[in-house]
Amino acid sequence: MKMPKIAHIFVVVVALMLAACANIGSPEGGPRDYTPPRVVKTSPQAGALNVTGNKVEITFDEIVNIKDQMKKVSVSPVQKDLPVIKSLGKKVVVEFRDELLPNTTYTIDFANSIEDNNEGNQLDGYAFSFATGSEIDTMRIAGIVLRASDLEPMQHVLVGAYTQCLDDTAFTRLPMERVTRTNSRGEFTLMGLKPGRYRVFALNDMDGDYHMARTEDYAFVDQVIEPSVTTYASTDTIFTFDHRVDTVMQATHTDYLPNNVLLCMMNEDYHSLYLKKTDRTEQAKLHVLMSTASPELPKLDIISPAVHDDNWYTLQTTSRNDSIFYWITDSTLIKADSIKVAITYLRTDSTDALTHKTDTVNFWHRKLGEELKKEQEEKKAEEQLRKRIAQLEQKESQGKPLDEDELEELKAARRPKPVPTFKFEPVTKNACEVFDTITFTTPVPLAGIDPAGVHLDIMRDSVWNPVSNIPLLTPVIDGMTYQLPMSLEPECTYRLTVDSLAATNIYGLHNDTLKIQTKVKALEEYANLKLRINVTDSAFVQLLDGSDAVKRTVAVNNGVADIANIPPSTYFVRLVLDRNGNGRWDTGNYLKHLQPEEVYYYPKALKLRRNWDVEEQWDIYRTALDRQKPEAVKKNKPEESKNKLDKAGKKKKGSDEQDVEEEDEFNSRGFGTNTYSGNKYNDYQNNRRNR
Numbered sequence: 137m138k139m140p141k142i143a144h145i146f147v148v149v150v151a152l153m154l155a156a157c158a159n160i161g162s163p164e165g166g167p168r169d170y171t172p173p174r175v176v177k178t179s180p181q182a183g184a185l186n187v188t189g190n191k192v193e194i195t196f197d198e199i200v201n202i203k204d205q206m207k208k209v210s211v212s213p214v215q216k217d218l219p220v221i222k223s224l225g226k227k228v229v230v231e232f233r234d235e236l237l238p239n240t241t242y243t244i245d246f247a248n249s250i251e252d253n254n255e256g257n258q259l260d261g262y263a264f265s266f267a268t269g270s271e272i273d274t275m276r277i278a279g280i281v282l283r284a285s286d287l288e289p290m291q292h293v294l295v296g297a298y299t300q301c302l303d304d305t306a307f308t309r310l311p312m313e314r315v316t317r318t319n320s321r322g323e324f325t326l327m328g329l330k331p332g333r334y335r336v337f338a339l340n341d342m343d344g345d346y347h348m349a350r351t352e353d354y355a356f357v358d359q360v361i362e363p364s365v366t367t368y369a370s371t372d373t374i375f376t377f378d379h380r381v382d383t384v385m386q387a388t389h390t391d392y393l394p395n396n397v398l399l400c401m402m403n404e405d406y407h408s409l410y411l412k413k414t415d416r417t418e419q420a421k422l423h424v425l426m427s428t429a430s431p432e433l434p435k436l437d438i439i440s441p442a443v444h445d446d447n448w449y450t451l452q453t454t455s456r457n458d459s460i461f462y463w464i465t466d467s468t469l470i471k472a473d474s475i476k477v478a479i480t481y482l483r484t485d486s487t488d489a490l491t492h493k494t495d496t497v498n499f500w501h502r503k504l505g506e507e508l509k510k511e512q513e514e515k516k517a518e519e520q521l522r523k524r525i526a527q528l529e530q531k532e533s534q535g536k537p538l539d540e541d542e543l544e545e546l547k548a549a550r551r552p553k554p555v556p557t558f559k560f561e562p563v564t565k566n567a568c569e570v571f572d573t574i575t576f577t578t579p580v581p582l583a584g585i586d587p588a589g590v591h592l593d594i595m596r597d598s599v600w601n602p603v604s605n606i607p608l609l610t611p612v613i614d615g616m617t618y619q620l621p622m623s624l625e626p627e628c629t630y631r632l633t634v635d636s637l638a639a640t641n642i643y644g645l646h647n648d649t650l651k652i653q654t655k656v657k658a659l660e661e662y663a664n665l666k667l668r669i670n671v672t673d674s675a676f677v678q679l680l681d682g683s684d685a686v687k688r689t690v691a692v693n694n695g696v697a698d699i700a701n702i703p704p705s706t707y708f709v710r711l712v713l714d715r716n717g718n719g720r721w722d723t724g725n726y727l728k729h730l731q732p733e734e735v736y737y738y739p740k741a742l743k744l745r746r747n748w749d750v751e752e753q754w755d756i757y758r759t760a761l762d763r764q765k766p767e768a769v770k771k772n773k774p775e776e777s778k779n780k781l782d783k784a785g786k787k788k789k790g791s792d793e794q795d796v797e798e799e800d801e802f803n804s805r806g807f808g809t810n811t812y813s814g815n816k817y818n819d820y821q822n823n824r825r826n827r
Contacts, residue, residue, distance in 0.1 A: 172259040173200045173252045184266045192230040192244065194264060199225055199253035207292045208249040210317045212328060213240065214296075214346050223250075239269030241328040245316050247292075248775070258775075261319070265328050275329035275363040279397025280762050281322045281338045281355060284732035285721055286684065286710070287765040288772045289322025290401050293353070294341050297326055297334040302360060304727065307337050311346035320774040322762070325395075334361045338399040348726065350406040355399035356726055364393050398761065402723045402732040408484040416499040420470045420643075422449075422462040424479065429456035431490070434481040436462060439496070441472050450581050450642045452614050463581055465642055475499040525549045558641055560634065560650040563617070568654045570662070570701045574620040574632045576650060580641040581616065585609055589638025592620070595629040603630075627658040662701040663744035666751040667709065669695055674717045680708040684769040691719070704746045708769050709738035711756060737764040 173196040180187045202209070202223045211219055217233040221244075230244055245263040265272065277297065281290040296312025318324045318338075326336070339346075340353035348354050367390050374383040407428035417423050424434050433453065438444050448466040453459070464470050480494045528546050532538060538546070563575040587608055593600040609618045624630060634650040641647075667677060669692055677697040679688040687707070690699050697711075712721045713734040724732040736756040744750060767773070 169252070169255045170257060172257040173198055173250060175262075178264065180266050182264055182266070183272055185270055185272060187236070187242075187266045187268050190232040190236065192232075192264065192266070194228045194230075196226050196228070196250075196252075200228060200250055200259075201253055202228060202246075202249050203251055204292075205249050208247040208317060210245045210247075210294070210315050212243045212245070212314045212316065212326075213237070214311050214313065214315055219244075236268050239267075239271075241265060241267045241273040241330075243314075243316075243328040245325075245327070247317060247319055263325075263327060273328050273330045274392075275331055275365065276325055276327050276392035276395075277329065277334065277336060277361060277363050277397060278323070278325040278392070278395040279336075279399060281318050281324065281399040281401055282762060283353075284355070284400035284402040284723070285735060287735060287737055287761065288770065289320075289762070289774075290318055290338065290340070290353075291320050291322060291772050292317050293401065294339045294346070295324040295326060295336070295399065296339065296346065297329070297336050297361075299330070299332050299334050302333060302335050304729075306335065307348045307354075307356065307726065309347060312337065312339075315346065320772075322772070329363055331363070334363065336361055336397060336399070338401055340401070350404055353401050353403045354726065355401040357397060357399065358729065358731070361394060361397070366391050366393060400724075400732055404723055404725060409490060410483045411479070411481055411493075411495065414479070414497050414499065416475070416501045417461075419501045420464045422464065422475070422477075422499050424460045424462070424481075426458045426460075426481065429458050430482055431457070432482060433457050433460060434479050437478040437480075438469070439476040439478055441468055441475070444469050452581060452616065454614060463642060473501055521549070556645055557636070557648045558645050559648050560639075562650070562652045564652050564654050566654055568624070568656055569703065570624065570626050570656055570659065573622065573624065574630065574652055574654065575617060576652065577617045578639075578641065579616075580643065580645075582611075583640045583642050583644075585618075585634070585639040589635035591633040591635070593631045593633070594625075595631075600631060624656045626656050629653065629655045659701065660747045661703070663704055663746060663748045663750060665699045665702060665707075665742065665744060666749070667697040667699075667738075667754050668751070669697060669711065669754045669756060671695060671711070671713065671756065674714045676712055676714055676719060678710045678712070680710055680769065682706060682708075682768060684708070684771070689719070702744055704744055706741050706743045708741055708766055709754075711736045711738075711754075736761070737766065739764045739766060741766055741768060 175194060176197050177195040179191075179193045179195075200223050202221060205221055209221060211230075215232070215234045219233060220229075220231040222229055228246075228250060236242070243263055243265045246259070247262075248258040248260040250259040250262060251257055267273070279295075281293060281295060282288065283290055294312070294315055294317060296315040298306045298310070298313055300313060301310060314326055314329060316324050316326050324338075336357045337348070338355040339348060342352050343349060367388055370387050370389060372385045372387060373381060374385070376382045409430055410427045411424070411434075412427045413423075413425040415423050422436075424436075426434070433451075436449075438448065445466045448469055449462040449464055452461040452463060464475075469475055475498070477497050477499060478494055479497050480492055482490045483493045485491050525546065528538065528542055531542075532546070558579060560576045560578055563577060564572065568574075585608075590606065590609060592603040592606045594603055595601070607621050610621045611618055620632060630653070632650075632652045634647065636649045637646040639647040665679075669675070669677075671692055672695065675692040677690055677692060677699070678686045679690075679699055679702065681687050688699055688702070690697050692711070713736075714720075715733055716722060721735065722733050724730040738752070738754055739759045742750065742752070
């Protein structure tokens with residue numbers, strides 16, 4: 137029977153539909169979510185009064201997680217027992233384990249620890265407050281914490297305040313009353329404050345007691361701060377499509393002051409002094425390591441072996457007297473497997489005073505298996521050779537003829553053994569910078585160098601010419617490195633020669649001949665930098681490489697820093713106001729009310745090319761302190777929130793480090809100009825319009 141045409145069409149359509157259903161593909165996802173979690177409900181309500189109970193629940197519009205809560209979340213006032221904070225689906229629950237205090241404002245600052253479960257979008261700067269009394273405290277103090285030595289933003293450190301006790305000892309013995317943590321940019325906001333007077337501090341609280349220990353990083357504000365609130369009006373204008381005024385709106389804004397407190401974090405570099413380690417690194421070398429710099433060297437008195445020279449060692453130490461090597465020169469002590477010593481040293485006692493202490497220490501030298509095996513093999517070979525030579529000599533004495541090989545063996549045995557020597561190790565290479573000098577090292581401390589055995593030649597017209605009146609070689613760096621203390625002429629070739637036997641080490645060995653030949657680069661290979669700086673006090677400038685490491689340091693004279701002969705590269709510049717004129721950055725001291733020395737950065741990179749002379753004007757106060765350090769050398773960089781990425785997964789325009797650096801070379805949009813003026817927190821009115 138023939139199928140009707142319409143039925144045939146129906147069968148074909150059904151077959152196609154079934155085939156399509158059988159070909160199952162992956163469902164396409166929707167657009168990526170860039171929205172952070174949103175709070176939809178809280179219990180109690182935000183800003184609620186007369187709160188009882190011990191639990192806070194915050195409900196979001198999606199499933200959330202809490203990330204790095206120990207580092208980012210802070211609860212104020214300080215809790216003796218930390219609350220339990222956890223995420224449960226769409227909720228964040230905080231359970232207080234301390235009994236809530238009456239008439240107190242509580243603030244839970246989550247910073248950016250809350251993020252959605254799927255995309256990791258962060259809810260930045262979220263804080264929740266409530267009060268157990270009939271009023272809620274709303275005053276705030278805000279600012280930034282920078283590391284004093286290099287202006288690095290200090291991330292996730294505690295910032296706290298005292299109001300009930302304002303004397304200097306509070307920070308050293310009492311926990312801070314109100315606390316928060318800095319964000320990834322070093323910024324902080326202390327919330328929930330009553331009107332009153334406050335002392336504000338920052339602390340890297342390593343021991344978790346909420347007050348300062350001398351070994352911890354900390355910062356303090358010299359002045360007592362009184363928070364306040366102010367309002368100001370602004371006018372916003374809405375225009376039509378053809379640029380005509382449509383609507384003029386008046387808005388009122390509230391500012392909580394101060395909002396530009398600068399805290400410069402430092403470490404006093406205080407360490408308890410004690411004997412950290414003793415060992416015998418080599419058979420002829422004892423090592424004593426102190427925990428920190430010592431005002432005097434340890435004294436070592438040999439107990440055993442009892443028979444030894446009074447002057448049994450040569451000292452190798454540092455300027456800090458913290459790592460000391462005693463090179464043994466007494467052969468009896470060198471051969472001893474164990475040296476028993478009474479060591480007297482300075483140590484810090486329970487009152488932080490330095491007192492002398494004497495310990496008895498055994499310095500052992502135990503040979504490793506490979507070393508013992510090698511010695512045994514050498515001893516065995518020497519014994520075999522001795523027997524062989526004795527046999528040949530006996531054969532010769534008996535008048536028996538010796539073949540050529542036997543005669544050569546006897547001659548070799550009867551030749552004088554070479555005198556042991558030591559070698560210097562050159563540091564200077566075939567080419568050197570104009571600011572370098574010729575340098576070499578010695579493996580063992582020297583007893584002396586005969587100046588007559590030291591020669592310096594310079595090549596002129598392809599001929600070596602001796603340099604007269606060369607200075608004496610000078611030991612530097614623990615006495616194991618020697619330099620020729622003289623300036624070398626650019627574009628010249630030098631040759632330093634130390635004759636064999638010219639130097640003697642402490643064990644009586646002489647040196648092999650040393651020859652170092654090097655060519656000094658031409659001045660055209662360098663750049664020169666002159667900085668004109670608006671400083672009158674003692675200061676110095678440091679030239680930095682891309683890792684923030686110091687490459688050169690020069691003093692500022694009459695407001696000018698001249699840095700000559702700089703190898704071409706990209707550099708950065710840091711300035712230190714050197715108040716005591718010692719040529720180095722010095723930390724502060726809280727108990728002495730001494731802030732660390734002030735540091736400033738030139739706010740852009742300097743690309744120096746060969747044979748260039750660059751001159752720059754530098755107003756160290758023009759750019760706000762928190763915006764001075766270029767992003768390229770900043771190590772503590774802000775976290776890159778996923779919800780700040782564009783749809784292609786790239787940074788938004790302007791977020792690139794180089795874009796930021798070039799976008800605002802000298803525009804002050806940070807925490808005010810000249811933050812060190814003494815008005816670190818109350819100059820807001822003068823700077824608000826520029827921010």
